[in-house]
Each structure stands twice: as structure tokens, then as C-alpha cells.
Amino acid sequence: MNDQRIDGYARALFEIARAEGTIDTVEDELFRFARAFEGNDALRNALTDEGIPAARRQTIIEDLLGGKANNTSAQLISMLVGSGHVAELPAIIDRVVARASGAKNLEVAEVRTAVALTSDQETRLAAALTKATGKSINLKVVVDPSVIGGVVATIGDTVIDGTVRSRIEQLKSRL
Amino acid sequence: MSLLAIIRIASEEVVLDSKGHVTTHSWIFPEQAELIYGVIASCLIFAALIKFAGPQIKKGMAARTARIQKELDSAAQDKASAAQEAAGIRQAKGDIAAERARILADADAQASSVLAEGRARLATELSELEARAQAEMAASANRVGDELRAEVARLSIAAVDQVVNGTLDAATQQELIENFISRVGAAR
Numbered sequence: 001m002n003d004q005r006i007d008g009y010a011r012a013l014f015e016i017a018r019a020e021g022t023i024d025t026v027e028d029e030l031f032r033f034a035r036a037f038e039g040n041d042a043l044r045n046a047l048t049d050e051g052i053p054a055a056r057r058q059t060i061i062e063d064l065l066g067g068k069a070n071n072t073s074a075q076l077i078s079m080l081v082g083s084g085h086v087a088e089l090p091a092i093i094d095r096v097v098a099r100a101s102g103a104k105n106l107e108v109a110e111v112r113t114a115v116a117l118t119s120d121q122e123t124r125l126a127a128a129l130t131k132a133t134g135k136s137i138n139l140k141v142v143v144d145p146s147v148i149g150g151v152v153a154t155i156g157d158t159v160i161d162g163t164v165r166s167r168i169e170q171l172k173s174r175l
Numbered sequence: 176m177s178l179l180a181i182i183r184i185a186s187e188e189v190v191l192d193s194k195g196h197v198t199t200h201s202w203i204f205p206e207q208a209e210l211i212y213g214v215i216a217s218c219l220i221f222a223a224l225i226k227f228a229g230p231q232i233k234k235g236m237a238a239r240t241a242r243i244q245k246e247l248d249s250a251a252q253d254k255a256s257a258a259q260e261a262a263g264i265r266q267a268k269g270d271i272a273a274e275r276a277r278i279l280a281d282a283d284a285q286a287s288s289v290l291a292e293g294r295a296r297l298a299t300e301l302s303e304l305e306a307r308a309q310a311e312m313a314a315s316a317n318r319v320g321d322e323l324r325a326e327v328a329r330l331s332i333a334a335v336d337q338v339v340n341g342t343l344d345a346a347t348q349q350e351l352i353e354n355f356i357s358r359v360g361a362a363r
Contacts, residue, residue, distance in 0.1 A: 115348045121356065128360030149343045151355040162355040164343065168335055175328035 006088055010095030013076050017096070018103075020072045027100040028140075029073040033065070034093040035142045047086045057081045097140065106138035109155045112163075114147050129153055132160070 017026035037044055043064075047057050058078045065074040080089050094108075101108045109129050111117075117125065126139040133155055149164035192198045199206055205213070 113352060114343075115345070115352075117352065121352055125352075125356050125359070128356050128362075132359050132362040148339060149348055150351040153359070160355075160359055162351070162358065164339060164351065168332075168339060171335060172328075172332050175331050 006091050007095055009080070009085065009088075009092045010099060013080075013092065013096045014099045014103075016076065017072055017100075022070050022072050023100050023103075025070050026073045026076065027097045029065075029069045030076065030093040031097050031140050033069075033073070033077060034090040038090050039144070047081055047089075054082050054084070057086070097138075101138040104138070105136055107133065107135040107155055108140060109133075109137045109153050110140050110142060111151060111153045112142045112144040112147050113151050114143070114145055114149050114164075116143050117141050125151070125153075129155060129160075133158065 013030070014023070014027075017023040020026070037047070046052065046060060049057075058081050061074060061078045061081055065077065077089070080086055080092065085092070097108055109126070111125060122139055122141060126137045129137045129139070135155070137155070147163040147165045148168065150162045150167075152163045152166070153160045
């Protein structure tokens with residue numbers, strides 16, 4: 001799928017969520033689903049398997065998100081699965097998140113940690129990143145055990161890496 | 176003796192003894208008639224021989240003489256050829272000796288050249304082998320060093336992973352997060 005089409009889908013999803021008045025919740029849930037899609041091989045394989053009928057894959061989405069996520073989020077993801085563009089789901093959702101943040105003059109900061117942050121830590125981290133970058137931050141936290149420890153924050157093209165993983169990688173390359 | 180006398184002698188009667196046997200007057204000499212007839216017959220035979228066989232004999236002798244002469248000439252010619260051939264052989268022998276000497280000299284020169292080249296090549300190969308052996312030894316030493324360093328690095332990395340994973344408890348995780356927030360907040 002080309003960039004223009006990804007942007008088109010993102011704009012459509014954003015407008016639907018905004019029209020529904022659930023953009024904040026939906027963009028957060030979509031973001032989490034996109035990260036789960038990227039990190040879970042079984043889920044990704046099941047949703048991208050062309051051998052499985054689209055209706056069956058949409059059922060998987062409903063089973064996963066039904067009652068746990070906003071109805072709009074589930075329907076939007078289901079729509080992407082049904083349209084056959086599930087492979088581009090992370091890219092489309094990232095555009096939705098960026099568009100939603102842009103609408104509020106916020107910059108998306110994707111933060112990866114080995115353990116979940118407390119709400120207090122998220123608030124302080126958002127404030128620290130705002131102070132460091134001079135931009136208002138829409139913090140998106142992803143729990144990623146592969147970072148081992150510490151935090152890595154990605155704001156646009158800027159990466160602030162304080163993870164144990166990167167330290168170990170530096171040590172390994174030096175060795 | 177005249178022909179008449181011969182005829183008279185020849186016409187003498189034969190003397191017979193009492194028993195009717197012919198008796199000669201000498202026990203060793205023939206009768207005169209026999210002598211006469213014999214002489215005449217011999218003369219006739221000699222004359223016939225001289226007349227008829229003489230030319231043939233003379234011709235045969237001449238042919239024999241010519242054949243012998245021819246053989247003598249041929250022998251002389253063979254002798255001359257043999258002498259010429261002997262001279263040629265002697266000359267060839269002399270040439271062979273010279274050729275032999277030249278070939279031996281060439282062989283000596285070539286042997287010296289080959290020996291010198293072989294020594295030079297051997298010296299070059301030896302130096303190349305020595306250099307290669309030294310390079311291989313150095314490479315082996317480097318390789319062993321690299322392998323050792325790689326092994327140490329691998330063990331160190333494994334140790335780091337183990338130590339880090341073993342020491343990252345919840346408190347450390349929180350400490351790392353708080354340190355990151357503090358560091359980022361203090362960055363500007």
C-alpha cells in the first residue's frame with residue numbers, strides 16, 4: 001500500500017472516531033492494538049493469513065476486543081481486516097494517532113519500558129519530555145520486555161534511549 | 176731314318192716261336208715297327224693338338240690373363256677405396272673426438288648453469304618458504320588471539336546478560352525509570 005493510501009485510511013478512521021466523539025479513547029486503543037499486533041506473532045499471522053476468510057478474521061477481532069475496548073475501535077480494526085489491509089494496520093494506526101495528537105497540538109512520544117509505568121510516572125515523564133523537547137507530549141507507553149530495563153522515548157525523529165538493552169549492546173559492540 | 180727304311184722295318188715279318196706265340200727280340204724295348212708307328216702317331220697327335228687346340232688354349236690363356244688383370248685392377252681399386260674410406264674414418268674419428276670434446280664442454284657449461292640456477296632458485300624458494308611460514312605463524316598467532324578475544328567477548332556477553340537479568344529486580348527497574356525521568360527533565 002502506498003503512503004497516500006495509508007494516509008487516506010488514517011484520515012477516514014480519524015474522522016469516524018472524531019465524529020463518534022471517542023477520538024481520545026479510540027486512538028489510545030488503536031495504538032495499543034497496533035503494538036500488540038507488532039509484538040504478537042500468532043495474532044499477526046492469524047490476521048494476515050489470506051487462507052482464513054475475512055469474516056473469520058473479523059470474528060477474531062470481535063472476540064479479542066469485544067467488551068474490552070470501545071466499540072468504535074473494534075469496528076475500525078475489523079474494517080481494516082475486512083478491507084484486506086491488515087498488514088498496514090500499524091502504519092495506518094500510527095497516522096491516526098499522529099493526526100489525533102496534531103489536532104490537539106501534541107507530539108506523540110512513544111515510550112517503551114520493561115515494566116508498566118504508574119500514572120504518576122507517566123505524568124512526570126510526559127512533563128519531563130515536554131520540558132526536554134519544548135513540545136506538548138501525547139505519551140504512549142508500550143511495555144516491551146526486550147528493553148530489559150530503563151526507558152526509551154521516541155518523539156518524531158528524536159530518540160532518548162536510557163535502556164539497559166542499549167547499554168548492553170554498546171558493551172557487546174565494544175567487546 | 177728314311178721313310179723307306181721305316182716301311183721296310185714295318186713290313187718285317189712277325190717271328191713266332193715253336194708254340195706259335197709272338198716273340199719280341201727284347202723284353203723291355205718294343206719292336207722297331209711299333210716305335211715307328213708310335214712316333215708317327217704321336218707326331219700326328221701333337222700336330223693336330225697344335226693346329227686345333229693351340230688357338231683355343233692361347234685364347235683361354237689370354238682370357239684368363241685378362242680376367243686376372245681385371246681382378247688385379249679391381250683389387251687395386253678396392254684397395255684405393257678402402258684406403259680412402261680408412262682416411263675418411265680416420266678423419267671422422269678425429270671429428271668425433273672434437274665433437275665429443277665440444278659436447279662435453281657444452282654439457283659441463285650447462286651443468287654449471289643448471290647448478291647455479293638451481294642454487295639460486297632453491298635459495299629463493301627457501302626464503303619464500305621462510306617468509307610464508309613466518310606469515311602463517313603470525314596469522315595463526317593473530318587468529319588464535321582473535322579467537323581468544325572473541326571467546327572472551329562471547330563469555331563476557333553471556334555473563335553480562337546473566338548478571339543483568341539476575342540483578343534487575345522491581346526496585347532496580349523503578350530506579351532506572353526514575354533516573355530516566357530525572358535525567359530527561361533536567362536535560363533542558
